[in-house]
Amino acid sequence: MEAGIRGWGAYIPRFRISATEIATLWGYDAKLPKALGVVEKAVAEEDEDAVTMGWYAARVAIRRAGISGEDVDAVFFGTESKPYAVKPSATIVADALGVKRRKLSTDLEFACRAAGEGIRISIGLVKGGLAQNALVIGSDTAQANPGDLLDFTASSGAAAFVIGSPSKSPAVIEASVTYVTDTPDFWRRDRSPYPEHGEIFTGEPAYFHHILSAVKLLLDEAGLKPSDFDYAVFHQPNGKFPLQVARTLGIPQEKVLPGLVTPYIGNTYNASALLGLAKILEEAKPGNRILVATFGSGAGSDAFSVVVKDSIYEAVSRGPKVSDMINSRVPITYSTYAKFRGLYLRNIGG
């Protein structure tokens, strides 16, 4: 037993832009959204950013954990779209939540998996006695070069988890591993507004290799096999890759679909797999075992085996559900999307 998930929370902006509209605007084949497995994606409004979304998710996570900000000993903020290039986001959220001053607090960056590593760091802190409760937030307003393939998926959303004692947790993390290499499949250079990616290179040698390697390590170390899991959730850059990973591992689609959120809200980067995990926790039964694997370009993957406990129902009732946030949607046009995401160049003021 490594540590427990004491609470979790999510935030998904209600605005949605359809993949068909993006395809039409940029002259893509109308079949492309289906090929990517994406129907629409969530768009943060003008006054939202990674910090505001992360704060909301974290507030719910703390409420679900049945603790207060004063009980949190560490805050980790995983993002690749922090509002300040230099100045931590974690401290803003921590102060807004009333987290005590004697704490660890920092931002983590590793493309889409920094929050995954934050959970692993938190497990270490809890097991080592340096923290009773660690708050991990994954939040992004992901950027995409307008008209690039990423424009179909790069979206906004946040997930937060309070990691603490397994005995006080509605779900326990029974095993976890991390697998990391230097694989340049996706990057954004300093002062560049949008990331670049290596197209197909982001697939086999990056996403698939790292997730499969992490999951295989996890299975070996925990003595588990794919059939031992009732649910599986993988990082979701599109709607197809997670299903392909599941097929490779011999995990049936039914165990993946409950946590597959990208087709409806896009790829929320640091929140991607974690929103899937949050949704599964809200639907799972005590005793269920969940396989979780994050992925971040660069590249790395964290794999977790999570077992749901009897107290899950009470925890679920303490906060809004992911499925409700997915269903609460306001369609917008590309022009509104462009306005919300600051894609228009404007002169403001003098």
Next chain:
Amino acid sequence: MGAYIVGGAVAKVDRHFDRGYRDLAYEVTKECSGCLDVDYIVVSSALPELTAHQVDLGTHIAQWLGRRVPVIRVESGETSGLAAVDLAASLVASGRGRKVLVLGVEKVTDYPTYTANYFYSLMLDYEFEVLRGVSPPAYAALAMKELMKDGVRRECFSSWAVRMHENAASIPHAMLRFKISYDSFKDSQVLAEPLTLHDSFALGDGAAAVVVSNSPDPKASSVEILFSAAEVELPAYSRERISDLNASSKLLKLSLERYGLDLRRVAVELHDSYTPYPIAILRSLGYLDSECDLSELEYLNVSGGLKARGHPIGATGIYQVYEVFKLLTDKLGGKTSPSDYGLVHSMSGPDNVSRVLILRR
């Protein structure tokens, strides 16, 4: 004095993300007995200045292979491979070399598709075509439209791709070793209406080697390079019809007539960068009617062609020569050529230059 192919080897055509051109060249020569026992090296590569920032690639490869023999690099667009074999045959025939290693290598997948496609489009005339936005698939689409106006049905082009994938499924070094169906064309991405992704070659990294000798190898199977010719055609924008691939048709017709060959019995590797091109060539030679029945052409692109074996541009011609060599001396895809003759055809762009090689066992 004649010229003979006495050995060779090929690497799998693939996206070799973890290997550079040196690794691929080394790997393929290691697999090829006699590849380094040579007194001359000809390297065929079309794009190394663009993709590897490397000038004088031949010398650097010879250094990497630890050979101090003379080396020269050949570039003639997509026909670089056959041009290199042609040069090697001349070297041994003239006595300048006894045994020549002809090594094709190309590394193209280190770049995003739009960059790789741009490099590939430079096979066309930069000032007259590339700068004006004319691209290879645009020409292929126009050729397809012309053929469709002539009554060639869409299914005809699809049947080429289906057949190439069927063939490649049993070729270990092929890039796309899976079958496709006619239905898959419905979902295929449009490159330039009516041309789809399924009508296009597969771009891959690769390396292939053959050894050209001035005499047959008494200890191993050899084939003679009987005929090697090339012809330059008018630029596509100056032709009446883009689908008239006159240089290719003329060279192939000449080859078949001179040696009394029938493509129904002869192993042939045709350059099929886009499906309209081989269809146009076979129609001009009288081997295809409007039904496009390919079933009688059993030894046609046994490798799966550029379509499915893949197209590592400057190395592709060496793959083709190696494949026909295998069909004549051993087996490829479970087949052995019933005829003593084999044909290799290559062209750059829409028949800008075409080359034909005839091998005889």
